[in-house]
Amino acid sequence: MASRSAQRTNKSKPARGKGFPAQRTGRGVARYYLLYEHLSGALNDGTIPSGGALPSEPDLVSRYRLSRTTVRRALARLEEEGRIIRRRGSGTFARQNRKAVRLQLDLHTFFDDLPQIASQTSALLLRFESGPVPASLRELLPELGSSAVIIQRLHRHHGTPFALTTAYVPQHLANKIRRKSVERASLVTVLDQVGPRTTQTDYTTSAVAADAIAAKRLDVALGVPLLRTRAVLKNGQNQLNGVVESLCRPDRFNLRAQMERSGARSSNPQQWRLKRGKT
Amino acid sequence: MTRATNAGTGVTRYLQVYTVLSQALAAGDIAAGEALPSEPSLVRQYGVSRTTVRRALARLAAERCIVRRRGSGTFARDKVAKSVSARQIALILDDPRSVGTNTTVRLLEFKTTPIPDFLHREWPEFGPNVLTIRRVRYVDREPVALVTSYLPEAVGQQLSVRRLGNDTVLAALDKLGWHAASCEQEMSAVAADPITAKHLDFGVGSPVLNMKCLVRDARGQILRYANYLYRPDRYEIHTAVERDRHPRGRQANRL
Numbered sequence: 001m002a003s004r005s006a007q008r009t010n011k012s013k014p015a016r017g018k019g020f021p022a023q024r025t026g027r028g029v030a031r032y033y034l035l036y037e038h039l040s041g042a043l044n045d046g047t048i049p050s051g052g053a054l055p056s057e058p059d060l061v062s063r064y065r066l067s068r069t070t071v072r073r074a075l076a077r078l079e080e081e082g083r084i085i086r087r088r089g090s091g092t093f094a095r096q097n098r099k100a101v102r103l104q105l106d107l108h109t110f111f112d113d114l115p116q117i118a119s120q121t122s123a124l125l126l127r128f129e130s131g132p133v134p135a136s137l138r139e140l141l142p143e144l145g146s147s148a149v150i151i152q153r154l155h156r157h158h159g160t161p162f163a164l165t166t167a168y169v170p171q172h173l174a175n176k177i178r179r180k181s182v183e184r185a186s187l188v189t190v191l192d193q194v195g196p197r198t199t200q201t202d203y204t205t206s207a208v209a210a211d212a213i214a215a216k217r218l219d220v221a222l223g224v225p226l227l228r229t230r231a232v233l234k235n236g237q238n239q240l241n242g243v244v245e246s247l248c249r250p251d252r253f254n255l256r257a258q259m260e261r262s263g264a265r266s267s268n269p270q271q272w273r274l275k276r277g278k279t
Numbered sequence: 280m281t282r283a284t285n286a287g288t289g290v291t292r293y294l295q296v297y298t299v300l301s302q303a304l305a306a307g308d309i310a311a312g313e314a315l316p317s318e319p320s321l322v323r324q325y326g327v328s329r330t331t332v333r334r335a336l337a338r339l340a341a342e343r344c345i346v347r348r349r350g351s352g353t354f355a356r357d358k359v360a361k362s363v364s365a366r367q368i369a370l371i372l373d374d375p376r377s378v379g380t381n382t383t384v385r386l387l388e389f390k391t392t393p394i395p396d397f398l399h400r401e402w403p404e405f406g407p408n409v410l411t412i413r414r415v416r417y418v419d420r421e422p423v424a425l426v427t428s429y430l431p432e433a434v435g436q437q438l439s440v441r442r443l444g445n446d447t448v449l450a451a452l453d454k455l456g457w458h459a460a461s462c463e464q465e466m467s468a469v470a471a472d473p474i475t476a477k478h479l480d481f482g483v484g485s486p487v488l489n490m491k492c493l494v495r496d497a498r499g500q501i502l503r504y505a506n507y508l509y510r511p512d513r514y515e516i517h518t519a520v521e522r523d524r525h526p527r528g529r530q531a532n533r534l
Contacts, residue, residue: 107520201520203519207488227468250468261461
């Protein structure tokens with residue numbers, strides 16, 4: 001592995017790779033992967049522009065003090081993903097950026113976007129049954145009680161799964177929900193049809209490693225990062241209509257928000273809030 | 280599944296199993312004192328070898344997350360002093376006043392450099408140079424976020440390490456008369472690379488909450504682009520979404 005001094009000498013080169021610390025193979029991380037990730041980042045952020053040449057194999061070998069096999073493995077993976085193209089005799093080049101088919105949920109237009117996403121995607125109903133509310137949710141939302149109707153769905157876009165959602169709906173509302181309707185519409189839309197209209201959502205965003213179940217359903221490897229969201233749906237009387245917990249593939253699903261700050265010039269503590277959802 | 284396991288992450292299988300189990304323990308999905316699934320059932324569940332499972336368990340045992348009792352099984356340990364929840368930390372970090380007083384930062388980088396390509400491509404109005412500030416934010420001496428900010432040179436040149444101090448970048452800009460008014464955010468989940476893992480004291484490959492945001496003033500001038508990497512066990516993003524009072528009828532069906 002590269003020593004510190006070797007890295008320093010590397011800096012004098014036209015250093016596109018200076019950020020890649022070859023000596024830090026973290027515990028349990030494949031060496032090829034570090035190079036893969038580094039090159040992948042350079043392709044993503046345009047450090048290597050589309051059509052641009054990647055450093056040659058021998059160059060990568062010497063720059064990062066990796067074996068040729070390791071370098072080849074990293075390049076092979078990028079090629080497999082269609083991100084680079086290798087031309088015999090002339091080198092390796094970044095391919096035109098294929099825009100991945102990615103869904104986008106804008107929180108500032110949340111209530112408009114949900115039905116739209118539902119209309120572009122399909123939902124496979126996995127569970128629709130009464131069951132216990134997990135302890136973590138009970139603690140957060142005691143008003144949900146200890147049991148609720150659990151509606152679990154796998155959402156697909158162009159055939160690829162992008163989200164696994166688990167909703168907890170109070171019994172009295174869930175009784176009126178037909179199975180058919182949750183296969184087509186967003187839960188907010190469905191709840192609107194059976195009870196008081198949802199008027200606000202507390203939305204929490206986090207990240208989590210895919211466990212065995214999520215990995216299988218979402219067709220990803222065990223342990224890959226997933227975006228985890230929780231939407232607490234409430235009606236105009238501040239009563240709970242339901243909670244939806246989602247695990248989303250970050251390569252297929254994007255979450256965005258436009259925020260604005262009121263009274264930026266006053267001395268009050270400035271509060272950020274969602275921009276009003278006019279489009 | 281086993282094959283996909285490795286191809287997908289480049290992280291060895293034992294680390295994947297370790298990450299998933301350690302998350303379940305931290306979140307209380309496996310409560311203190313409760314038994315973990317047996318080795319054979321973990322082998323089946325994750326589609327990995329017994330050696331892999333043992334290695335993951337050995338690391339959890341070394342980190343004192345579990346205790347292995349010969350003959351009776353493996354159990355989750357009591358957590359040593361329950362740390363502050365992600366929700367509580369979010370309350371501190373989301374309030375500009377308490378960030379300044381109740382948290383600390385470590386400055387990793389503060390320098391003016393040519394604009395990185397990805398910024399230039401997306402927002403050429405940044406100009407040729409930017410001030411790059413990279414810091415780690417701590418709450419109760421525990422690292423919570425690795426924050427990299429890019430400021431246009433005109434904005435950045437009025438800022439110094441001393442003026443910035445412990446403040447958030449936006450609070451420091453406020454004091455200089457640059458008032459943020461709007462912000463576009465994008466949230467995602469990424470695997471901790473070795474640098475991030477080191478600064479956040481987190482496992483390589485562990486899931487990290489990533490927020491990127493572009494901040495403008497009331498006239499639409501860019502003040503800052505920032506990339507936040509948060510430990511998801513110590514921070515979560517809260518957003519209150521309100522719906523229009525009345526159904527918008529036709530407009531709601533716009534496509």
